[in-house]
Amino acid sequence: QVQLVESGGGLVQAGGSLSVSCAASESIYTFVAMGWYRQAPGKQRELVATITSGGGTGYADSVKGRFTISRDGAKNTVILEMHSLKPEDTAVYYCGAIKPGRPPYWGQGTQVTVSS
Numbered sequence: 544q545v546q547l548v549e550s551g552g553g554l555v556q557a558g559g560s561l562s563v564s565c566a567a568s569e570s571i572y573t574f575v576a577m578g579w580y581r582q583a584p585g586k587q588r589e590l591v592a593t594i595t596s597g598g599g600t601g602y603a604d605s606v607k608g609r610f611t612i613s614r615d616g617a618k619n620t621v622i623l624e625m626h627s628l629k630p631e632d633t634a635v636y637y638c639g640a641i642k643p644g645r646p647p648y649w650g651q652g653t654q655v656t657v658s659s
Contacts, residue, residue, distance in 0.1 A: 545569060545648045547638045552653030560626045563653055565638030567619045572596055574640040579612060579623045581634035581655075588637065592623060606632075628657045 546568035555561045563579070571577060578593035592612035593601045600612050611624045621638065638650040 545640065545642075547640060547648055547650035549636065549638050549650040549653040552636060552655045554656045554658065555628055557628060557630055557657055557659050559628050559657070560624070561628060561655060562622055562624045563636050563655065564623075565621045565650055567621075567640065569619065571614055571616060571619050571621060571640075574642055577614070577621045577638065577640045579621075580637045580639055581632075582637065582652075583631075583634040586634075591636070594621060625655070628655075630657045630659045633657050 548566045549563060551563040553561060574596060576593050576595045579591040580588050581591050582588040589603065591603050591606055592610055594612045594614055602610060609625065609627045612621065614621045625632065633656050635652040636655050637652045640648045
């Protein structure tokens, strides 16, 4: 049973920085891709950033240049570094992972709140 556990959320002022981490219960290289998604109150869950098993990365336009996704294979962890945070970045951030032919795996989410 794959488990994804997020950590590192919290409260930060606008313009500040925060990192969130996702620890997987198995090697992150078993996943085709992993990513960070977020869901704000009353809104649909949206993709924030992804990283493939080959190391390729992708970002939502709203976070390009401010967020960086990376991974630590030794710790089976994917990290999202967030800079120049804005109030509109406030959301629950979820880690997701995909294996071929399987439904996506999700973590429980971590709250990120950016105050103005």
